[in-house]
Amino acid sequence: MEAAMGLMRRMPPKHIETALSALLSLLPQHSSDLLSQVDQPLQVLCDVDSGKEFILCEYNRDADSYRSPWSNKYHPPLEDGSLPSPDLRKLEIEANDVFTIYRDQYYEGGISSVYMWEDDNEGFVACFLIKKDGSKMGHGRRGYLQEGAWDAIHVIEVGPVEEGTAHYRLTSTVMLSLTTNNDASGMFNLSGSIRREMNMDLPIQEGHLCNMGRMIEEMEGKLRNSLDQVYFGKTKEMVCTLRPPSEVVMRLPET
Amino acid sequence: MVRENNLLVDRCFDCMVIISSFAELGKNEFLDPRTAQVAIIDHVKQVCTEERPATDEELPSPYVEEFRYALDAEILKYIGEAYPKGVCSVYCGNGKDVEGPGADFELVVVICASRHSPQNFCFLPLNLPVSNSTSINLEHSSFLDTILVDMDSNGSWRSVWNIEFKDDIQVVDLNGKLQVGAHYFEEGNVQLDAKHECKDSTIIQAAEDSAISVASIIRHHETEYLASLEASYSNLPDTTFKDLRRKLPVTRTLFPWHNTMQFSLTRDISKELGIGK
Incomplete structure (x- = not known):
């Protein structure tokens, strides 16, 4: 294993x-x-009640059915499918609403889903998912991408509240693939995934959603930055090692 | 021995053989046109077991060989300048028995450069010295000194240029397929996969002059391609990547998590007024 x-x-x-x-x-x-x-690319189903799409993952699966965060119903229908408690469901509904707006502001499209469930030690777990098709056929506003996929999975374990503070453990994964294709430069594809963890103890007076949201926002920013600066940069460095840009080659004989 | 899809470079005995379909004579035999040697490869162990001189039937005619030899020399010069760890071969693709002007023939230039980090032998176990003969050469081989440079990354550049000498129209047609891959996987896993095809042509000249103009066309296109790869990279942060996720929200300020009630209120109002979703 x-x-x-x-x-x-x-x-x-x-x-x-x-x-x-x-x-x-x-x-x-x-x-x-x-x-x-x-981690595999996220799959999507359409909620028959609301007509909205929702994302499938291990956390909304029961047997072979998946629970929609919009209607709270399993697709395909499942009797006795496990559901979050009414209180947690309330937070889940709010999280889905707010996360929809967050997603729109950062992604200008895409699909998001938030799932929550009770865990064994008086806390709960929340899973925030985003799927964006950034291709020009999909939700790519600028039309640069032949193909473009961003799948983000954020799982937050929230500990029990002690003295007005809770412990949050966030594990985030981003999988992405982007392809540009044109006559001048041919096909150019970058793909990959990274996963990071973040732990924080935060006062809960502004609410769990606010704390979780800020952590996710910070994490997504960091992941995007690492991909852009570090990971894409490293593959570029490799290309320049294989074939150094001409200025470098010109300098070689002197050294 | 470095495996890259269908191109496999083997340092066996004292020559370097690029194991590709262009070099294949029989199922285990691969020609190194530069030394006119044939390497016999054990595909299971992926080592070169034996080497023999090529027979006359396996080699091009003196006429074609003159063009091939001249081009090989020019390409070698270019590779030496452009690719620090590059290897290349020039094969005769078609018409190897053409004896003189009056018929078409084709040369194939294969260029490859690759880097593999030693920590990742799980994918390239055959980089390890396998037999005595290969290990002697590997000690002198250049890839070992990249160990400290690239820890968790692999990369390869491959170009295959089909060069058709069309006798009736006195034209040389070039058709290049360039493929570049890079893979970095330290605390993550990110891969570049890029492909490009290009065409060009020139006129048939004497062997040496043809070689010079063909090599300079190849150099030109490969330099341009490298520049376009760099341009693709520099477009990433602000244009291409933005279509996946923006750095900042459309509002250009961090998301107001402390004040999300405003959204539910506005949504309720717009719902009641029948605007928006």
């Missing part, structure tokens, strides 16, 4: 799905571990 995870960490991102299905057939005894630990 450790070797399998090591392999998946090093696998080129666009082969993740193929590699995962290969590992599943090699290690059927670890299939649930593999499926829960390897």
Whole structure:
């Protein structure tokens, strides 16, 4: 299992799905571990009641059905599907509403879903999901991308409130792929994923949603920045190592 | 031995063989046109087991060889200047038995440069010295000194240029396929995959002059392509990447989490007034 995870960490991102299905057939005894630990592109369903789309993940799944955050109903219908408590559902509804606006302001499109459930130690867990198709066929405002996908998964474990403070543990994953294609420069694709964790103890007078939202906003900013500055930068560095830009080559004979 | 899709570079004995379909003579035999040697490869162990001189039938005619040899020399010069760890081969793709002017033939230039970090042998276990003969060469081989530079990353640049000498119209048609990949996976996993095709042409001249103009066309296109890759990168932060997620919200200020009630209120009002969603 450790070797399998090591392999998946090093696998080129666009082969993740193929590699995962290969590992599943090699290690059927670890299939649930593999499926829960390897991040895959997010899938979407349409809520029949509200007509809105919602995102599928392990956290809104029960048997083979997925709960919509809009209607609180399972798709396909499932009797006795587990539901959050009424109080938590109230927070979930509010989180979905506010997160929709947050998503619109940062993503100018896309789909978001928030799921919450009680955990075993008097706290709760919330999962914030965003899926954006940034291609010119999708929600790409500027039309630069032939293909563009951003999937963000934020899972926050919220501890019990003690003396007006709660502990928040956020684990965020972003998977992305972007492709530009034109006659002058051909096909150019960058894809990948990163995952980071953030822990904070915060006073709750402004509410859980406010705390969770700020953490997610900060984290998304950091992840976007790392991808842009570090990860894309490293692949560019590699290209320039393979074939240094001409100025560098000109300097070589002198040294 | 470095595997890159269908291009595999093997340092065996004292020559370097690019193992590609262009070099393939039989199922285990690959020609190194520069040394006129044939490497016999064990595909399972992925090592070069034996080497023999190529037979006359396996080599191009003296006429074609003159063009091939001249181009190889020019490409070698170019590779030496442009790719610090590059290797190249020039094969005869078609018409290797053409004896003189009056018929068409085709040369194929294969250029590859790659870097692999030693920590990632799980993908490239065959970079390790496998047999005595390869290990001797590997000690002198250049890729080991990249160890400290690129820890968790791999990369490769490959170009394949089909160069058709069309005798009837006295034109050389060039068709290039360039492919660049880079993979960085330290605390994350990000990959570049880029492809480009280009065409150009020139007139047929004597072998050496043809070689000079073909090599300069290749150099020109590959330099332009590198510049366009750099442009793609520099467009990322403010244009391309913005279509996935903006750095700041459309309001240009951080999201007002402390004041989200305003949204529900505005939404309620717009709902009642029948505007918006």
